[in-house]
Amino acid sequence: MAELVQMVALSPTMDEGVILEWKKSVGDVIAVGDVLCEVETDKASMDYESNQKGEIIAIIKDKGNSAKVGDVIAILGSKGEDYAHLLPSPESSSSQTNASEAQADTTPATSGLNSTAPSPIGESAKTKKASPLARKLASIQGIDISSVQGSGPNGKIIKRDIEAYQPQPSRTSSVQGDTEIPVTGTRAAIARRLSESKFAAPHYYLKVSIDMTRIIAARASFNKKRQKNKVGMNAFFLKFVAEALKKHPMANASWQGDTIKIYGSIDIGTAVDRGNGLLTPIVRDCGNKGIVDIDSELSVLIEKVNEGTLRPGDYTGATFTISNLGSFGVEEFSAIINPPGVAILAIGQTKQTPVVDEKGEISIRPIMKVTLSCDHRVLDGAEAGRFIAYLKAAMEDPMQILF
Amino acid sequence: MNHRYRLCMKTCFQTETKRMAEITIRDAIRQAIDEEMTRDERVFLIGEEVAEYNGAYKVSRGLLEKYGDMRIKDTPITELGFTGLGVGAALAGLRPIVEWMTFNFALLALDQVINNAAKMRYMSGGQFSCPIVFRGPNGPAEYLSSQHSQALQSFFVHIPGLKVVAPSTAYDAKGLIKSAIRDNNPVVVLESELAYGWKGEVPEEEYLVPFGKADVKREGKDVSIIVHGKPLRMVLEAADILATEGISVEVVDLRSLSPLDEETIEQTVQKTNRAVVVDESWPMCSVGSHVVSVISQRCFFDLDAPVALISSEHVPMPYNHTLELAAQPTVEKIVNAAKQVCYK
Numbered sequence: 001m002a003e004l005v006q007m008v009a010l011s012p013t014m015d016e017g018v019i020l021e022w023k024k025s026v027g028d029v030i031a032v033g034d035v036l037c038e039v040e041t042d043k044a045s046m047d048y049e050s051n052q053k054g055e056i057i058a059i060i061k062d063k064g065n066s067a068k069v070g071d072v073i074a075i076l077g078s079k080g081e082d083y084a085h086l087l088p089s090p091e092s093s094s095s096q097t098n099a100s101e102a103q104a105d106t107t108p109a110t111s112g113l114n115s116t117a118p119s120p121i122g123e124s125a126k127t128k129k130a131s132p133l134a135r136k137l138a139s140i141q142g143i144d145i146s147s148v149q150g151s152g153p154n155g156k157i158i159k160r161d162i163e164a165y166q167p168q169p170s171r172t173s174s175v176q177g178d179t180e181i182p183v184t185g186t187r188a189a190i191a192r193r194l195s196e197s198k199f200a201a202p203h204y205y206l207k208v209s210i211d212m213t214r215i216i217a218a219r220a221s222f223n224k225k226r227q228k229n230k231v232g233m234n235a236f237f238l239k240f241v242a243e244a245l246k247k248h249p250m251a252n253a254s255w256q257g258d259t260i261k262i263y264g265s266i267d268i269g270t271a272v273d274r275g276n277g278l279l280t281p282i283v284r285d286c287g288n289k290g291i292v293d294i295d296s297e298l299s300v301l302i303e304k305v306n307e308g309t310l311r312p313g314d315y316t317g318a319t320f321t322i323s324n325l326g327s328f329g330v331e332e333f334s335a336i337i338n339p340p341g342v343a344i345l346a347i348g349q350t351k352q353t354p355v356v357d358e359k360g361e362i363s364i365r366p367i368m369k370v371t372l373s374c375d376h377r378v379l380d381g382a383e384a385g386r387f388i389a390y391l392k393a394a395m396e397d398p399m400q401i402l403f
Numbered sequence: 404m405n406h407r408y409r410l411c412m413k414t415c416f417q418t419e420t421k422r423m424a425e426i427t428i429r430d431a432i433r434q435a436i437d438e439e440m441t442r443d444e445r446v447f448l449i450g451e452e453v454a455e456y457n458g459a460y461k462v463s464r465g466l467l468e469k470y471g472d473m474r475i476k477d478t479p480i481t482e483l484g485f486t487g488l489g490v491g492a493a494l495a496g497l498r499p500i501v502e503w504m505t506f507n508f509a510l511l512a513l514d515q516v517i518n519n520a521a522k523m524r525y526m527s528g529g530q531f532s533c534p535i536v537f538r539g540p541n542g543p544a545e546y547l548s549s550q551h552s553q554a555l556q557s558f559f560v561h562i563p564g565l566k567v568v569a570p571s572t573a574y575d576a577k578g579l580i581k582s583a584i585r586d587n588n589p590v591v592v593l594e595s596e597l598a599y600g601w602k603g604e605v606p607e608e609e610y611l612v613p614f615g616k617a618d619v620k621r622e623g624k625d626v627s628i629i630v631h632g633k634p635l636r637m638v639l640e641a642a643d644i645l646a647t648e649g650i651s652v653e654v655v656d657l658r659s660l661s662p663l664d665e666e667t668i669e670q671t672v673q674k675t676n677r678a679v680v681v682d683e684s685w686p687m688c689s690v691g692s693h694v695v696s697v698i699s700q701r702c703f704f705d706l707d708a709p710v711a712l713i714s715s716e717h718v719p720m721p722y723n724h725t726l727e728l729a730a731q732p733t734v735e736k737i738v739n740a741a742k743q744v745c746y747k
Contacts, residue, residue, distance in 0.1 A: 132703050133704060151746070153746065158707050
C-alpha cells in the first residue's frame, strides 16, 4: 500500500520549504530517522528526517521545487505500484496556475507602451511539443521553451533547436533587462514577519549619542591581556543591553494580544547578514553571562550562520534584538522590531565627533549613535526613555552596572 | 583414433596462432567446452547427436574421441528426459552442459528448466546449487518455417533464477561459455545457427567474459543501437551505411540478457540522446521491449526522440522466403529507424 511523504514544518514559523537536495532517490529503502532531503525553510536549511519507513517509489517534488507544509513530496510503497489516485487531482492545481498565468499574460498588453503590436499569445509552454531532453536543456539554460522554434516532426522542439536558440536581441540593447528573482523561503519569511511587525506594532524611535571612550579603553586593555580570542565589540553591546533590560524589564517583553509577557530570561538576537537574507542568532540568558562567554557563544553562532547550519532553536524567540550597521559607515538608522520582542536597538558607526561639555568646552570624543525602536503597545515613551538613559549612562561609565 | 585427433588439433591450433587465432564461433564454443572439460572432470556434455555425429552443427566435433562416451553423451530424442537428467546430475555435484539441438525443441524441456533448475537454490534455502549450462541455436535460420524459426529468449529471461547470455562474436562465445560452465547457477546460452560459421579473433591465453556486462562494439555520438545475438551483424552493417550519411552510431551488444547491464544502456543513451533497440524476437514482452522500458525509466529526460524498436513482426514465421526475410529485422529497417530518431 503506497504511503505519502508530506512536507512537515521544520521550523516553528515554516509554511513552505524549498527542497535543496534529495539525499535519497527512487528505489532507496528508508528507515525512521534517515535524512530524506535538505529543505530550505524560512530561516535555514534543515535536514528532513523521516518518521516513516519503506521504499521510495516516486519523488513528487524535485530538487529546487517548493512545497507547502502538508504537500506530498514523495511516495513510499512497492515498486511499480500505482499511486496516482493518492495525489491531488491535477485539475484543481492547474486551473489555479492557468488563472495566474492568464493574468500575467495580459499585463504587458494593457501597458500600451509597445509601439509595435504585441506578439499574439502563442502556444504556451505546456502545449508546445518538445522532447524531454529539449525541455530539460531549456530549463537548465533558462530558455522559455515557448519562444523556441521547433524543427522536429510537426514543429516539435528537439535538442538541436535549443542548441541553436538565440535569444531575441533587445531593441534597447544598451539597457540591462529586468531580472526576476524567485522569492525563496528565507526572503518570504523576512518579508512576512517584518511587514507584520511594521504594520501591526506602532513604532516610535528614541535616539541617543553614547560616548564610547571608556568602553573602547576597557576593551583594548582587556584584549591586550589575551593572546587570542579577542573579544568583539558586539559582546559588549549585548552585555550592557542585558544589564539595562534587567533594570527595565518592560523592554524585554512581548505583546500577546490580551496579555503582555515579560520574559524571565534575556535572550538577545543579533542581526547577521548572510548575503541573501539575514538571520538573528540568539545568545540566551545574557543577563547571567559575562562578556567573554557571550562573545564565544556569538562567534559559534555566526560561524553556523556562515555554514548554513543554524537550527531554529538558535534563532527563534529573541526577547530583544540588536542590529549593527556601523561597519558600513552608517551613522544612525531606525530598525524594524523583530517579533516577538518589543524593541530593537539600531547601532551606528562610532565616530570621532566634537562634543561640547557642561563647561562649554569642545573636545573630540568617539561618539556612537543608537536608535531604539519601540512597540508602543507595551513600551511607553517614558519607560523606554529610562531604559535608554540607563544604557547610555552605563556604557559611558561602566562602573554604573555595579550599583 | 584419439591420437590422430590430437595431432590434427595441434596442427589446427598452430595454423590458427599464426593467423592471430581467427576462428569461427563454432570452434570458439568447442574450445570453451574442451578447455573446461580438461580443467574440471565434473563437466560433461549431453544431448542429441553430440557424440557419434559430432553435434548437429558440429560444435562438439572430436570431443567424443578425446573424452570418451562417459563424458560426451548421446541421448534419445527426449528433451524433457535428458534435460531432467542434467538437472539431477547438477544437483548431485556434476557440471553438465545440456545441448538442445535447437531452442524450438527446448520448449519440451521447459518444466525442468523453470520448475527445477531455476528454483532449486531458492527452494532448498541454498542447500542445493544447480551448476548447469543449457545451450544450442536459438532464433530463425532460413527456410525452416514457423515451428523451427523461433527466437525464444523471453521465455528464459523472464524467469528469476536463470542467467541468460547471447554471444555474437567468437571472442564473446568462448568467454561467456567458459563463465557459464564455471557458474554455480543454471545458465542459458543462446547461440545462432547462422552465426556458427562467423569468424573472429580469439586470444590464445585464457580469458573469461563476465556476466552482466554489455560491450560497446562501436562508438558513436548520434544514436545508440542496442542489440543482442545474431542481429549484431546487421546493426554493424547499418552503422557503416549510416556513417556514410553522416550519422555516427554507437553499437551496444548486450551479451548478457540476465543479468542485464542497465548502466551501459543508460550511459550510451545519455551520450547520444537517441536509441534504436533491435531484437530478432517478437515485440511483445521481449528483451527488446524490456530494454525500451529501462530506457524510459532511466533516461526519460535524456531522450530527444521516442525510442524505436525493430523486432520481428508479430506473426508465425512464413515459409515463403521473401516473406520470411520481410518479417524479420533487416539492415534497411535498422537504417531507417536510426534516421527517424535522428529526424533525418
